[in-house]
Amino acid sequence: MMGHWIIAPVALPAIVAALIVLVMRHDLMLQRVFSVAATLALAGIAGALLMAASQNPPEIYLLGNWPAPFGIVLMLDRLSALMLVLTSLLALAVQFYAISTDWDSRGKHFHALFLFQMMGLNGAFLTGDAFNLFVFFEVLLIASYGLMIHGAGRDRLRAGVQYIAFNLIASTLFLFALATLYAVTGTLNMADLAARIADLPEGEAGLIRVAAVLMLAVFAIKGALVPLQFWLPGTYANAPGPVAALFAIMTKVGAYAILRTTTLIFPPETAATGSMVADLMLPAALVTLAVGSVGILGATTLPRLAAFAGIASMGTLFTAFSAFTPQATAAGLYYLLHSTLATAAIFLIADLVADRRGNGSLTAQPRIAQQGLIAGLFFSNAIALAGMPPLSGFLGKLLVLDALRADAALIWTVILVSSFLMVLGFGRAGSVLFWKSHAVGDAAEPDHRPEPLAFVAVGGLLAGLVALTVFAGPVMGWLEGTAAALHAPDAYIAANQLPPPGVIEGN
Amino acid sequence: MEALIAIAIGSLTAAGIYLMLRLRTFPVIIGLTMLSYAVNVFIFAAGRLVPGLPAIISPDAAGYTDPLPQALVLTAIVISFGMTAVIVLMALGAWLEAGHDKVDMDDADQEASK
Numbered sequence: 001m002m003g004h005w006i007i008a009p010v011a012l013p014a015i016v017a018a019l020i021v022l023v024m025r026h027d028l029m030l031q032r033v034f035s036v037a038a039t040l041a042l043a044g045i046a047g048a049l050l051m052a053a054s055q056n057p058p059e060i061y062l063l064g065n066w067p068a069p070f071g072i073v074l075m076l077d078r079l080s081a082l083m084l085v086l087t088s089l090l091a092l093a094v095q096f097y098a099i100s101t102d103w104d105s106r107g108k109h110f111h112a113l114f115l116f117q118m119m120g121l122n123g124a125f126l127t128g129d130a131f132n133l134f135v136f137f138e139v140l141l142i143a144s145y146g147l148m149i150h151g152a153g154r155d156r157l158r159a160g161v162q163y164i165a166f167n168l169i170a171s172t173l174f175l176f177a178l179a180t181l182y183a184v185t186g187t188l189n190m191a192d193l194a195a196r197i198a199d200l201p202e203g204e205a206g207l208i209r210v211a212a213v214l215m216l217a218v219f220a221i222k223g224a225l226v227p228l229q230f231w232l233p234g235t236y237a238n239a240p241g242p243v244a245a246l247f248a249i250m251t252k253v254g255a256y257a258i259l260r261t262t263t264l265i266f267p268p269e270t271a272a273t274g275s276m277v278a279d280l281m282l283p284a285a286l287v288t289l290a291v292g293s294v295g296i297l298g299a300t301t302l303p304r305l306a307a308f309a310g311i312a313s314m315g316t317l318f319t320a321f322s323a324f325t326p327q328a329t330a331a332g333l334y335y336l337l338h339s340t341l342a343t344a345a346i347f348l349i350a351d352l353v354a355d356r357r358g359n360g361s362l363t364a365q366p367r368i369a370q371q372g373l374i375a376g377l378f379f380s381n382a383i384a385l386a387g388m389p390p391l392s393g394f395l396g397k398l399l400v401l402d403a404l405r406a407d408a409a410l411i412w413t414v415i416l417v418s419s420f421l422m423v424l425g426f427g428r429a430g431s432v433l434f435w436k437s438h439a440v441g442d443a444a445e446p447d448h449r450p451e452p453l454a455f456v457a458v459g460g461l462l463a464g465l466v467a468l469t470v471f472a473g474p475v476m477g478w479l480e481g482t483a484a485a486l487h488a489p490d491a492y493i494a495a496n497q498l499p500p501p502g503v504i505e506g507n
Numbered sequence: 508m509e510a511l512i513a514i515a516i517g518s519l520t521a522a523g524i525y526l527m528l529r530l531r532t533f534p535v536i537i538g539l540t541m542l543s544y545a546v547n548v549f550i551f552a553a554g555r556l557v558p559g560l561p562a563i564i565s566p567d568a569a570g571y572t573d574p575l576p577q578a579l580v581l582t583a584i585v586i587s588f589g590m591t592a593v594i595v596l597m598a599l600g601a602w603l604e605a606g607h608d609k610v611d612m613d614d615a616d617q618e619a620s621k
Contacts, residue, residue, distance in 0.1 A: 131579060138586045145593055149600075157601040161532060162610065164594045168539045169527070171590070175546040175583055179553035182576065 002052045006061040006076045008045050009084055009122035013038055017115035025109070032099050035111035039091050042118065046084035053081035054478065058485075058495040060128070068128075068496040069189035075128035077492055078482040079333075083125040083256055086337060087249050089464065090344055091118055093457040097348050098242040100453030101355065106151040106240075113150070117143035117246065124253055128496065130181065130188045133257065134174050137222075141167050144250065147243045148235065159238035166231040170221040177214035180207055191496040194264045194489065197272055199501075205272040212266045212273050216258065216280065223254025224314050225281075226288040232311060233295070237303035237360075241351020244303065245344040251310060252340055255317050259329070263486040264493075268324050281322035282407075286414045289315025293418035296425035301360040302350040305429055309346055309385050312422060313339035319411060320400045329483035331399035334476060338392040338468055342384045345461040349378050352458070353433060356448050362429055364436035369448035370455075375434040377458055382426035384465050387419045392468040399476070512552050519545035532598040532608040536591065543587035550580045 016038040024030040053059070058077035060068065095114065097103075104110035120140025127133050149160040182188055184207045185196045197208055217228065224232040232251070236244045258281075266273040292312025299305035317339060320332030354360035356368035368374070384391040397415060404411045468475060485491065519541050526538025554573030562574035602608045 131582075135582065135586070138590070142590065142593065145597070149597065152600070152604075154601075154604040157597060157604050161594065161597050161601050164590070164597055165527070165535055165539060165610075168587075168590055168594065169542070171587070172539075172542045172546050176549060178579075179546070179550040179576070182550075182579070183553040183555075 001056065002049055002059060002076060004061075005045060005049065006059065006074050006126065007063075009042055009049070009088075009126065010074075010119055012042060012045070013115040013119040013122070017112045017119065020112040020115065021109065028105055031111040032104070035115060036092075036095055036099070038115060039088060039095055039118070042122070043085070043088035043092060046081065046088045049076055050078075050081040050085050052076070053078045054481070057491045060495045060497070061126075068498055069187045069192035072132045073128040073189065073496065074126045075190075075492065075495065076126065078478075078485055079256070079260070080125045082333070082337075082482065083252070084122055086252075086340055087118065087121050087125070090249055090340060090461075091246065093344065093460050094242045094246045094348075096460075097245070097351075097454050097457035100451045100457065101242070101351070103151070103240055103242050107149075109146065110150055113143045113146040114246070117147060119143075121249060121253065125256060128190050130190055130193065131178055134171070134178060137174065137253075138171060140250070140253070141171070144243075144247065147246070148239045150240050150243060156238045156240075159234045163231055163235040166221070170218050173214055173221075174218040177211045177218060180211040180214065184208055184211070189496065189498075190260070190264055191489075191493040192498055194493055195498060195501075197265060198270055200272055202271075208272040209276060212277060213280070215261060216277060219254045219257040219261070220284065221254070223251050223258065223318065224288070224311050225254075225284050225318055226291050226315075227284070229288060229291065229311055229314075233304050233307040236307040236310065236347070237301065241303075241347055241354070244306070244351075245347040248310060248340050248343040248347065251314050252317075252336055255314065255321065255336060258318070259321055259332075259486065262321070262324070263329075264489050267487075267489075278322050278324050281318055282411075285315050285318035285322055286411065287315075288312075288318065289414055289418045291315075293421035293425070297421050297428070299425070299429070300362055302353055302362055302429065302433070303347070303360045305362065305425065306343070306346040306350045309422070310339075310343045312418060313343055313385070315418070316397065316400060316415065319415070320403065323404055323406070324487075325403065326480065326483040326487045328400070328403035329486060330476060330479040331396070331403040333479045333482060334392075334399055334468075334472075335396035337475075338384070338396045338465060341461045341464045341468075342381060342393060345377075345381045345458055345465075346385060348454070348458045348461070349374065349381060352454065353378075356446070362432055364432055364440050366440050367437045367446055369446040370450070371434060371437070371446075373455065375430070377455075377462065378430055378434070380462055382430060384462070386422040386426055388423065390469065392465045392472065395469060395472050508556055508558070512548060512556065516545050516549050516552070519548070530610055532602065532610055535610060536594055536598060539594070540587075540591055543583075543591070547580050547583055547587070550576050550583055552576075 020031050053076050061074040063072045117140055120136050123136035145164055149156055184204050221228045262277050266277055268275050289312055292308050292315050295308030296305055299308055317332055317335055320328050352374055357365055384393040387393040387397040523538045523541030526534045554576035557572040560570050560572045561568050562572050
């Protein structure tokens with residue numbers, strides 16, 4: 001039992017971020033030390049929470065000691081612990097990269113915003129209350145606005161305005177959805193919502209369906225599901241490289257929220273919503289995959305290519321989640337781990353290339369410093385993203401295909417054809433970037449700072465992919481347990497110790 | 508009263524959506540503000556409209572109105588206020604950097620429409 005440690009992933013970054021703003025705003029070195037130390041501590045705490053969650057049933061943390069459903073609760077279960085670990089590991093790599101490439105000195109408050117973003121992410125993964133989820137979404141968003149325009153510049157600011165406007169609309173939709181849910185059920189605790197919606201009278205089903213679709217739309221905006229993906233390429237391609245890499249986990253927040261709400265609150269067995277969510281999600285996911293892979297083929301700059309690779313990976317992920325079977329969910333979770341690390345790595349590599357060339361354009365240009373090493377990283381990452389053997393992308397896609405045998409004709413075709421398009425797209429980009437430069441070549445030896453820590457960060461992410469491949473068996477075994485718990489959420493609901501039905505209304 | 512509130516929410520939302528579809532930053536921000544007003548009233552109405560009753564427990568109250576939506580709407584107001592401040596500053600920054608306040612990113616279109 002983890003007790004008060006459950007709130008640590010939210011409280012620790014909040015405290016350290018405030019300290020960084022107040023006490024160390026003029027000392028970049030001190031900021032770096034504290035920021036990395038806080039992220040290391042977060043990784044340790046997340047690891048301990050993961051160990052505890054995989055042995056024990058879901059554990060509840062009552063904020064202010066108010067019992068559910070009256071107070072706000074945090075819930076630690078296997079899925080949320082997994083997301084915490086993934087977030088902290090990704091954050092470590094991004095931080096090393098940002099420090100090594102001096103991105104954190106190109107504007108103010110990088111480390112404070114970074115830690116506030118961690119606070120929002122961790123809170124969103126831990127919370128067991130729908131309105132609290134909205135609040136943590138806003139925390140992570142407002143930090144992401146600051147990070148997105150870090151270093152400023154004309155295009156970045158204008159892309160930032162679009163990004164904020166789009167997310168403000170999403171927040172408003174989220175509030176409409178929450179108010180509708182509250183109006184029908186009278187609660188916002190997720191476990192209580194699940195219990196109440198399950199035995200709702202027939203006449204109220206219409207409003208619940210409206211709320212479910214609104215929430216799905218909000219999370220689809222976060223997860224860049226077609227037709228709500230328009231914000232992503234412009235935002236990610238204009239954001240600083242390390243920030244775009246950190247944003248790889250932001251789309252996964254949307255995927256996490258969809259998985260949590262659709263397994264807990266709107267499962268297919270619920271009379272009010274039925275298979276509606278799955279029916280909407282599957283076609284959208286397949287189109288997302290197609291749009292992403294065509295985008296990879298058509299991208300004219302490397303950061304945009306990376307952004308479309310992110311969209312394509314979300315398509316595969318949502319395809320797996322839309323099947324609503326434990327096997328498909330476990331495969332989707334494996335793909336989520338893989339695609340977060342792989343997408344983050346491609347953004348970092350794109351930044352390495354763009355920094356050495358002075359632009360991210362996909363055209364033949366003279367050789368860059370450390371070309372061989374960067375090319376090697378790019379190709380191994382491309383293999384992982386396109387889903388070719390031997391890396392985890394191949395295993396992930398294989399697991400997803402295996403889990404979706406029911407609709408094999410359509411789903412297999414889309415996934416396999418899009419993988420082919422991705423291979424073509426990455427092959428074209430790689431050969432233009434790294435091979436044709438020899439034809440353009442000039443005599444002068446390109447010069448650039450070596451930045452060893454940046455390569456350690458990218459290498460660390462790729463090493464994570466290798467580890468996922470090597471330990472695929474044990475990882476999948478653990479994920480199957482997680483998926484089984486998600487699809488039978490009785491233990492999650494029981495951990496909330498809700499009062500029996502009728503007690504509240506009776507008084 | 509229900510009809511009045513419903514009309515108010517509806518017209519605020521309609522005005523908000525219309526303004527958000529404009530091409531310049533300022534109307535878009537006003538539209539977002541309208542939309543957040545609409546949702547604030549909507550949240551308030553989610554606890555049912557009960558006139559003249561307290562939200563806090565008192566010995567001589569005949570009944571109560573639901574206090575939770577009032578707390579929710581307070582949170583929503585604070586957040587949307589903060590977010591509006593952020594987007595206004597960002598829009599100002601973008602306007603100063605770019606020299607115009609068009610929302611669209613495509614510079615070829617900008618040149619054509621000048």
